[in-house]
Amino acid sequence: MTEETQVPRPSQPPQVLFPCDPLNPRRTDGHFAAEARAVRERGGTVALIDHDALLAGDAAGAVARVPRGLGAARYRGWMIPVDDYAALDAALAARGAGLLTTPDQYRSAHQLPGWYGAFAARTPASRWLACTPGEVPAEAELTRLAAELPSGPGIVKDWVKSRKHEWDTACYVPDLRDSAGLRRVVAELVALQGEFLAGGVVLRAFETFTGPEVRVWWRDGEPRLFTPHPDADDVSVPAVPASVLDQLGSSVRTLGCPFVTTDVALRSDGVWRVIEVGDAQVSDRHPAVAPEDLSALLATAD
Structure with missing residues (x-):
């Protein structure tokens, strides 16, 4: 979006969807249990989805415990790949529920x-390219991308996450103009992310x-x-x-x-x-x- 958008507010308190415990689908995942309890204590309604089923491609099964006609809901839980989030939204719609954050908004x-354009003046300069899990972009592609950024150090990440705990091998690039060194770090990022590589590769100026x-x-x-x-x-x-x-x-x-x-x-x-x-x-x-x-x-x- 290029113009400031006023986000509409829900007319009544929304329901909140949490992931269930993988070992006990009637309970909230332990990582979010305290938040779910706090929502209930505030008078909110909590419903559970099966995060593992959603990521396995069974969106209908993932929402089987969501009451029909639930209405507007917020999700609160583990990260969801953007395509799976869209599948979740469609499966909820079939049960008379809906996510307040649309799939397009979630992706953005x-x-x-999705978000860089709105924040470009306030965040490190960035460039990106799409690639599939396991695909390491050619050195020439990375060189071209790096040339659009200021010279000096940079970091690499996928479209969602970095490997900052592997800082020296899969995140930090001492010199973006070192094409071989840049590709080496990108290759390690791609290898470590494996099937979870999101979207592709991002190069960012280091600040x-x-x-x-x-x-x-x-x-x-x-x-x-x-x-x-x-x-x-x-x-x-x-x-x-x-x-x-x-x-x-x-x-x-x-x-x-x-x-x-x-x-x-x-x-x-x-x-x-x-x-x-x-x-x-x-x-x-x-x-x-x-x-x-x-x-x-x-x-x-x-």
Whole structure:
């Protein structure tokens, strides 16, 4: 989207769909159990889907426990590939339910090529190309892509995730102009992601950040919650200036997705930058954040 979009709000509190426990489909997956309990305590309705069945291609089976006529719902759970999310939406529609975040909106917030345009001025320069799992792009293709970015270091990732825990071998590139070195890192990323490679390969200019990342949770175009990044050891949450939130809010509303997260941090020159954008339905919560705080975003219309 190129123009700022006002995201419509639901007229009544939505239902919330959580993944079930793989060993006990009548229970919520343990990772999300506290959030589901907090939603119920707030008076919200919880229904369960089978995440494993969905990823196995059985969308109808995945929603078999969702009550018919459930109505508008938010999903809250593990990441879902974009095609499987569309299948989930269709299977729910057949049962009289629907996702407040449409498949197109989910794709836009979940994959970098979808959100980059709205945030290009506020995030490291990026370029990407599509490829299938196991496919390593030719060195010439990667060289062409890297030439569109500033010279110097960069990182590689797929359209959704990086391999930052394999920083030196599958993420960080000391020199984007080193074609052989770049392809070596990309090949390792593709190998490690395996069948879970999402969309293709992204090259990003490297920027140096200081201090902890702040995860900003946006609903209906407004910042609703500020938390540490889920991987952070430091649970402090620096205050994001109001002027920065105004700028970010403009980008969020341009993106036009109802429930998103932005991970932001101070660059070494003192400028706030967006490191990642995500669909908040599948954005993880730091353990230090009370599940009740998130339930307020999941189970309320206002």
